[in-house]
Amino acid sequence: MGDVFASAPFIVGKSEPPPIETDIPAEEALCPVISHDWVNEEYKHLVVAASPKALTVRPGQFFNLLCPSPDAGELWLRRPQSVYRIDDAGGRIEFLYKCVGRGTRGLATLKAGDRLNIVGPLGVGFHLDPSWRNIVVLGRGVGLATLAPISQLAAGCGVGVTAILSARNRDFIMADDLFGEVGTVVPVLDSDRSSDVENVERILLGLIAAKRADAFFTCGSNRLMQLMKRLARQHGIPGQVAMEQVMACGLGPCYVCVRTFEVNGRKELRRVCIEGPVFDLQEAVGW
Amino acid sequence: MVDMTVKIGNVTLKNPIMPASGAFSTELAQVMDINRLGALVAKTVSREYRIGNPPPRVAELECGMINSIGLPTKGIEYFLEHQVPDYKRFTPPLVGSISAQTADDFEAMTRDVDVPEVDVIEVNISCPTRNPGGGNFAMHEDHTFNVMSRIRKATAKPVWCKLSPNAGDVVAIAKAAEAAGADALVIANTILGLKINIDTFRPAIGNKYGGISGPGVKPIIVRMVHQCSKAVKIPIIGCGGIVKVEDVVEYMLAGATAVMMGYIIFRNPSGMLAILDGLEEWCRKRGFARVADLTGAMIDEPPMETFAAAAAPIR
Numbered sequence: 266m267g268d269v270f271a272s273a274p275f276i277v278g279k280s281e282p283p284p285i286e287t288d289i290p291a292e293e294a295l296c297p298v299i300s301h302d303w304v305n306e307e308y309k310h311l312v313v314a315a316s317p318k319a320l321t322v323r324p325g326q327f328f329n330l331l332c333p334s335p336d337a338g339e340l341w342l343r344r345p346q347s348v349y350r351i352d353d354a355g356g357r358i359e360f361l362y363k364c365v366g367r368g369t370r371g372l373a374t375l376k377a378g379d380r381l382n383i384v385g386p387l388g389v390g391f392h393l394d395p396s397w398r399n400i401v402v403l404g405r406g407v408g409l410a411t412l413a414p415i416s417q418l419a420a421g422c423g424v425g426v427t428a429i430l431s432a433r434n435r436d437f438i439m440a441d442d443l444f445g446e447v448g449t450v451v452p453v454l455d456s457d458r459s460s461d462v463e464n465v466e467r468i469l470l471g472l473i474a475a476k477r478a479d480a481f482f483t484c485g486s487n488r489l490m491q492l493m494k495r496l497a498r499q500h501g502i503p504g505q506v507a508m509e510q511v512m513a514c515g516l517g518p519c520y521v522c523v524r525t526f527e528v529n530g531r532k533e534l535r536r537v538c539i540e541g542p543v544f545d546l547q548e549a550v551g552w
Numbered sequence: 553m554v555d556m557t558v559k560i561g562n563v564t565l566k567n568p569i570m571p572a573s574g575a576f577s578t579e580l581a582q583v584m585d586i587n588r589l590g591a592l593v594a595k596t597v598s599r600e601y602r603i604g605n606p607p608p609r610v611a612e613l614e615c616g617m618i619n620s621i622g623l624p625t626k627g628i629e630y631f632l633e634h635q636v637p638d639y640k641r642f643t644p645p646l647v648g649s650i651s652a653q654t655a656d657d658f659e660a661m662t663r664d665v666d667v668p669e670v671d672v673i674e675v676n677i678s679c680p681t682r683n684p685g686g687g688n689f690a691m692h693e694d695h696t697f698n699v700m701s702r703i704r705k706a707t708a709k710p711v712w713c714k715l716s717p718n719a720g721d722v723v724a725i726a727k728a729a730e731a732a733g734a735d736a737l738v739i740a741n742t743i744l745g746l747k748i749n750i751d752t753f754r755p756a757i758g759n760k761y762g763g764i765s766g767p768g769v770k771p772i773i774v775r776m777v778h779q780c781s782k783a784v785k786i787p788i789i790g791c792g793g794i795v796k797v798e799d800v801v802e803y804m805l806a807g808a809t810a811v812m813m814g815y816i817i818f819r820n821p822s823g824m825l826a827i828l829d830g831l832e833e834w835c836r837k838r839g840f841a842r843v844a845d846l847t848g849a850m851i852d853e854p855p856m857e858t859f860a861a862a863a864a865p866i867r
Contacts, residue, residue: 345820367612511608517582518817519619
C-alpha cells in the first residue's frame with residue numbers, strides 16, 4: 266500500500282458511495298465538477314454533481330470544502346461555503362464565491378471533470394414561517410449568494426420576496442437575474458451612493474409601511490445587519506442573519522468558529538458551524 | 553481476520569483508533585458511525601464554566617495548523633448531567649478528560665468524574681493554551697508526580713496522563729507520571745508556537761501563542777513515543793499528526809499501544825474509520841494476525857543503507 270499523503274485526494278472507505286443512513290445526515294463525498302466559470306473579475310460560479318445526501322441541503326446550510334492548494338504549500342483546513350442554488354431535479358448543487366484568499370484561489374483552479382471533496386450538508390439553515398406573506402432579503406457582495414436559496418424557497422411557497430442587493434457597482438450585483446425570477450430586485454450601489462445606510466433605511470421603512478416585510482433576512486455586511494436589527498426591533502419584525510467565521514472541523518467539536526451573541530443582556534459565544542450559520546437577528550452582536 | 557483489539561492496562565479496546573480530546577464530540581455522529589471507534593474521548597472539562605480564548609482561534613501553517621481554543625467548557629456539573637449521558641448513547645468506552653489550575657482541584661475533579669459511566673480518566677496537565685504563558689503541570693517532573701499522585705489516590709479507575717511536548721525532558725516527565733501511578737501515557741499534546749500576520753504585525757490568533765498540530769509534528773512526537781517507551785513499562789497512546797494508515801503503523805512500531813487523532817478529523821471527518829479499515833488491511837497484507845504485535849516492533853538498528861555505505865570503501 267502506497268502512502269496516502271495529505272495532499273492527495275482522500276477517498277474514504279470503499280469506492281462505492283455509502284448507502285444513505287437516515288441517522289447520519291451529512292457525509293464526506295467526492296463531487297464531480299460540472300462547470301466552473303468566472304461571473305466577474307472576483308466571483309466564481311461552481312456547479313457540482315451532488316449525492317442524494319448532499320441534495321438534502323436546506324437554504325442557509327453550508328458545505329465544508331477541501332480546496333486544492335493554489336501554490337507549492339498545503340491547505341490544511343477546509344473552507345466553509347454556503348450553498349447558492351439547490352437543483353434537486355438536476356442532482357446539482359451550486360456555489361458562488363469570492364476569490365479572496367489561498368483557499369478560494371485554490372478552489373478556483375478546479376476544472377470541469379475534477380472532483381471536489383465536500384463535507385455536508387452542515388449547520389442550521391434559514392427558517393420560513395408559514396404565516397409570512399412577504400419577506401425582505403438584504404445582502405451585500407457575495408453574501409447575496411447565501412440569500413438566494415431562501416428567496417427561491419419562499420417564492421416557491423407563494424411568499425412575496427423583495428431582494429435588496431448591495432454592491433460596489435453594477436458589475437458586482439450578484440445573481441440579480443436569479444433574484445429577479447423570484448421577486449422584486451432593488452439594487453443599491455456604492456457607485457451612486459444608493460447603498461448608503463440612510464438610503465437603505467428609507468427603502469426598508471417603505472417596505473414596512475407597505476406591509477411587505479413580515480420577516481427580514483440578511484448576510485454579508487455588518488453595517489446592513491445592524492440597520493436591519495435596529496429596524497426589526499423597532500417594528501417587531503422577526504429576523505435572521507447568516508454569519509461567517511474561520512472554521513476548522515465545521516461539525517462542532519473544535520470550538521474554533523465562535524462569535525459573540527447577546528441574550529437578555531448576557532453575552533455568550535456560539536459556534537457558527539453547528540449553532541448557526543443562521544442566527545436570530547436580535548441575538549447577533551455583529552463583527 | 554486480524555485481531556484489532558489492544559490492551560491499555562486493564563482496559564481492552566476493540567481497536568487502537570481513538571479521537572484526541574478537543575477534536576471530538578458526539579456531534580461527529582453527523583458524518584460517521586462513531587460506534588466503530590476504539591474509545592470516545594470527551595473534550596477536557598474544568599470545574600467552572602470557561603469561555604475560552606478570543607477568536608480567531610486557528611490559523612494555517614506550512615506544516616499544519618496552530619490553535620488556541622483555551623479549553624472552553626460548560627463545567628463539571630453540565631458534563632456529568634448532560635454530556636456523559638449523551639456519550640452513553642454510544643457503545644465505545646468513554647474517556648473523560650479533566651483539567652484544573654491546582655493539584656487540590658485536580659484531585660477533587662478526579663473524584664467528581666469517578667462515576668460508573670466514565671470508563672477512563674484522561675488527565676490533561678498539558679494544554680499549552682490554557683494560560684497565556686503556555687505553562688502547565690506537565691512542564692516539570694515534580695509537578696507531574698505531585699498532581700498524578702493526588703489523582704491516583706482519588707480513583708481506582710484507569711488514569712491516562714497526557715504529556716506535553718513542550719517540556720524540556722519528556723522522558724523524565726513520563727517516568728514521573730509512571731512512578732505516581734498513571735496507567736498509561738498519552739504522548740502528546742500540541743507544540744507551543746507563534747504565527748505572526750505580516751500585514752498587521754499582530755499575532756495570527758487571539759491568544760498570541762497556540763498549539764501546533766498536523767502532519768508536521770508527527771516525527772517529533774513519534775521520537776518522543778519511542779524515547780518514553782524505552783523508559784516506562786506502562787502503555788503509551790501516540791497522538792500527533794496522524795493522517796494515514798502508515799502514520800498509525802509508525803506510532804505503534806515506535807512503541808505506542810494505541811493512537812489518538814485530532815487534525816485528520818478536521819480534514820477528513822470520516823478519515824478515522826478509513827484509517828481503521830486500512831490498518832486492518834495493512835496488517836493482513838503484512839501477515840500480522842494481531843495489530844498489537846506492531847507495538848514496539850521497530851528494529852532498533854541502523855537502516856540497511858548505513859551498512860551498505862560503510863561497506864563501500866572511501867578512496
